[in-house]
Amino acid sequence: MDFLLWVRGPAFDVAVAIFLIGVVARLFEILLLGRKPLHSEPKGGEFGNGMAEIFKRSVPLPDIVKRGAVTLVGGYVFHIGLFITIFLFVPHIELINSIFGVRWPGLPNPVVDGVTVVTMVAMVVLLVHRLLQPVKRMLSGFEDYLTWVVTFLPILTGWIAYHRLVNPYPLILGIHILTVELLLIVLPFTKLMHAFTLFLSRWYNGAVYGRRGVQS
Amino acid sequence: MADSTTLGESLRRNGVSRRGFLKFCAATASMMALPPSMIPRIAEALEKARRPSVIWLSFQECTGCTESLTRSHAPTVEGLIFDSISLDYHHTLQVASGEQAEAAREAAMHENMGKYIVVVDGSIPGPGSNPGYSTIAGISNYDMLMDTVKGAAAVVSVGTCAAFGGLPKARPNPSGAVAIQDVVKDKPIVNVPGCPPIPQVITGVLAHYLVFGKLPELDSLKRPLAFYGQSIHDRCYRRPFYDKGLFAENFNDEGARKGWCLYRLGCKGPMTYNACATLKWGLGWSWPVESGHGCLGCSEPDFWDAGGFYQALSIPTSNVTRTAAAAVAAGAVIGVAAGLANKAKKSGAAKKHQTVTVDQLGKG
Amino acid sequence: MSALDNIAVRVESAGNLTRNALPLLHEIRHALARLAESGESTAIDLRSIPFGPGDEADLLAALGTGEVTAQLQALGESRITETSYPGVWVVDHYNADGQRIAFQVEVTPVPQILAAQPADVADGLQRLEAALAELAEPESRPASL
Numbered sequence: 001m002d003f004l005l006w007v008r009g010p011a012f013d014v015a016v017a018i019f020l021i022g023v024v025a026r027l028f029e030i031l032l033l034g035r036k037p038l039h040s041e042p043k044g045g046e047f048g049n050g051m052a053e054i055f056k057r058s059v060p061l062p063d064i065v066k067r068g069a070v071t072l073v074g075g076y077v078f079h080i081g082l083f084i085t086i087f088l089f090v091p092h093i094e095l096i097n098s099i100f101g102v103r104w105p106g107l108p109n110p111v112v113d114g115v116t117v118v119t120m121v122a123m124v125v126l127l128v129h130r131l132l133q134p135v136k137r138m139l140s141g142f143e144d145y146l147t148w149v150v151t152f153l154p155i156l157t158g159w160i161a162y163h164r165l166v167n168p169y170p171l172i173l174g175i176h177i178l179t180v181e182l183l184l185i186v187l188p189f190t191k192l193m194h195a196f197t198l199f200l201s202r203w204y205n206g207a208v209y210g211r212r213g214v215q216s
Numbered sequence: 217m218a219d220s221t222t223l224g225e226s227l228r229r230n231g232v233s234r235r236g237f238l239k240f241c242a243a244t245a246s247m248m249a250l251p252p253s254m255i256p257r258i259a260e261a262l263e264k265a266r267r268p269s270v271i272w273l274s275f276q277e278c279t280g281c282t283e284s285l286t287r288s289h290a291p292t293v294e295g296l297i298f299d300s301i302s303l304d305y306h307h308t309l310q311v312a313s314g315e316q317a318e319a320a321r322e323a324a325m326h327e328n329m330g331k332y333i334v335v336v337d338g339s340i341p342g343p344g345s346n347p348g349y350s351t352i353a354g355i356s357n358y359d360m361l362m363d364t365v366k367g368a369a370a371v372v373s374v375g376t377c378a379a380f381g382g383l384p385k386a387r388p389n390p391s392g393a394v395a396i397q398d399v400v401k402d403k404p405i406v407n408v409p410g411c412p413p414i415p416q417v418i419t420g421v422l423a424h425y426l427v428f429g430k431l432p433e434l435d436s437l438k439r440p441l442a443f444y445g446q447s448i449h450d451r452c453y454r455r456p457f458y459d460k461g462l463f464a465e466n467f468n469d470e471g472a473r474k475g476w477c478l479y480r481l482g483c484k485g486p487m488t489y490n491a492c493a494t495l496k497w498g499l500g501w502s503w504p505v506e507s508g509h510g511c512l513g514c515s516e517p518d519f520w521d522a523g524g525f526y527q528a529l530s531i532p533t534s535n536v537t538r539t540a541a542a543a544v545a546a547g548a549v550i551g552v553a554a555g556l557a558n559k560a561k562k563s564g565a566a567k568k569h570q571t572v573t574v575d576q577l578g579k580g
Numbered sequence: 581m582s583a584l585d586n587i588a589v590r591v592e593s594a595g596n597l598t599r600n601a602l603p604l605l606h607e608i609r610h611a612l613a614r615l616a617e618s619g620e621s622t623a624i625d626l627r628s629i630p631f632g633p634g635d636e637a638d639l640l641a642a643l644g645t646g647e648v649t650a651q652l653q654a655l656g657e658s659r660i661t662e663t664s665y666p667g668v669w670v671v672d673h674y675n676a677d678g679q680r681i682a683f684q685v686e687v688t689p690v691p692q693i694l695a696a697q698p699a700d701v702a703d704g705l706q707r708l709e710a711a712l713a714e715l716a717e718p719e720s721r722p723a724s725l
């Protein structure tokens with residue numbers, strides 16, 4: 001109980017602070033880097049093309065579907081699953097509401113439960129695939145495994161807590177919150193930052209191509 | 217005072233038939249939260265059970281626990297249980313006071329040395345704090361407790377104050393309150409938390425000792441598993457609403473009237489282990505959730521400091537919004553500073569840039 | 581109608597949602613099958629079931645009333661009712677103040693508590709013998725009687 005109060009109190013404060021400082025500082029840093037001014041005559045729109053690119057790039061190229069089916073399907077399943085478990089589970093919505101004052105309807109718990117299992121399976125498949133594929137294994141470093149672990153732990157502990165597979169409940173709930181805090185702290189300083197930079201960079205690519213009138 | 221008559225004998229002497237005795241056993245099984253298949257064993261054990269002596273100590277408490285207990289003291293069946301224990305000292309309930317009361321306690325201790333049960337309600341000022349915060353007959357709570365438990369067979373901490381420190385221990389804990397288990401280390405302890413505990417749970421634990429001559433099976437917080445083995449949430453009749461995602465958003469909306477789940481209104485059912493959902497209160501009439509209010513978590517340690525009673529369990533206990541705002545501002549400052557530093561580095565690098573001719577390259 | 585009834589609380593049919601009655605009926609069916617096959621009796625403590633509003637009434641309505649209804653006066657009243665399914669009994673114990681102290685479903689040919697108990701039989705035998713002994717010696721009784 002003391003542990004739960006600690007992770008819900010001071011520890012959560014520290015984690016949120018590190019997370020926000022990290023994310024905001026990195027975004028500002030990236031944006032302030034700037035780009036060299038383009039002096040050429042614009043051959044097309046920047047903004048609209050950038051926005052379109054965000055969606056276009058979500059549709060995989062046929063060649064990629066053939067060559068990286070596991071990565072592609074697994075990646076989509078686990079990212080969508082992650083979104084559902086984080087943002088459509090009622091206790092999580094309550095947490096967000098308490099901080100930002102906005103709330104939305106959640107999904108019934110058994111649905112979220114099923115999605116959670118699918119998400120975990122997809123993540124395990126991706127990890128195994130990463131370990132078995134020589135090319136992927138060669139490309140993977142410590143950071144790739146670290147980010148996998150810190151992403152997987154909150155899902156696993158949350159699922160265990162929901163099903164009360166570990167007693168007492170306050171202990172497993174505390175562990176769940178602690179793993180989320182770990183994720184929050186690690187996120188801004190690793191590849192996980194792509195949660196924030198992904199759409200930014202896609203838009204930028206699209207905008208540049210649009211201005212140059214290049215097909216993207 | 218404890219005597220050598222067994223319970224079976226005392227019931228027969230009171231003209232209770234064997235049928236009545238079996239009914240009594242069924243009620244006892246139900247009270248101890250044991251399955252009906254245990255009734256024959258209970259009957260056998262009750263036949264031979266002897267009256268244990270009980271000394272009840274009240275320290276930093278509000279008498280709510282005693283109030284709860286006396287409500288279970290309905291005549292006949294539970295009454296027989298209480299005729300079957302010998303409550304030798306309870307300074308709130310007993311007629312005697314002052315010297316006589318303390319003398320009764322001393323006498324019960326001497327006569328039943330090593331065999332009596334000490335029931336405690338209320339926390340005590342810890343050994344390191346001012347003993348003057350709570351005394352009885354000029355004796356500090358700590359001294360009286362340690363003196364009384366010396367010859368006890370077991371200690372039953374009744375109520376959250378005795379079990380975990382409770383309200384007296386809530387921040388900032390002015391009296392330095394501690395739970396009984398913090399100071400009594402060498403005796404078997406049962407915690408019966410709740411604010412107050414359900415009356416049947418108090419009598420159920422005493423009945424268990426009376427029937428089986430030993431303490432019931434306990435969880436990691438030393439609570440009897442028969443009553444504290446499952447969370448309120450798992451036994452709640454409103455659980456299907458939680459699973460369906462149907463929540464009351466405030467105490468006066470459609471959901472509240474329809475009896476939907478109270479999680480969003482701060483119900484602590486998921487983290488609270490107690491028997492309210494099955495035994496209920498007021499002789500099985502109703503219980504907090506059934507009457508439309510979330511569980512406060514009163515049978516858990518430090519429930520008083522566990523965030524607001526009306527805030528959902530998943531909500532952080534501190535003011536995260538303020539922290540978040542400060543963090544965003546700090547992040548912006550650091551980011552801008554880093555950006556400016558990068559710019560300076562870039563322009564510094566540009567300044568150092570020198571034009572190199574092919575000849576110079578050739579020399580290098 | 582008390583003032584309480586005016587409060588606009590409409591409990592959504594908990595019988596449909598918590599459905600405590602349905603799993604209990606299945607449990608009773610299994611117990612009845614055991615009784616039919618091997619003669620094994622079962623008792624279920626209904627006070628350990630988290631009944632929502634209406635659950636108890638739903639269960640009792642589903643079980644119905646059968647051929648036997650018995651009342652027991654021992655440490656207060658007890659009502660023992662056979663349901664419409666022979667062998668399934670509802671045993672409802674109250675104390676002298678009319679408060680429920682135990683509430684069970686028993687799946688058995690006859691609830692044990694209805695049978696005369698050997699100890700009570702022996703006690704009754706003694707009393708009957710004593711009564712007969714008194715009848716046999718009328719001259720020992722005071723003339724006024």
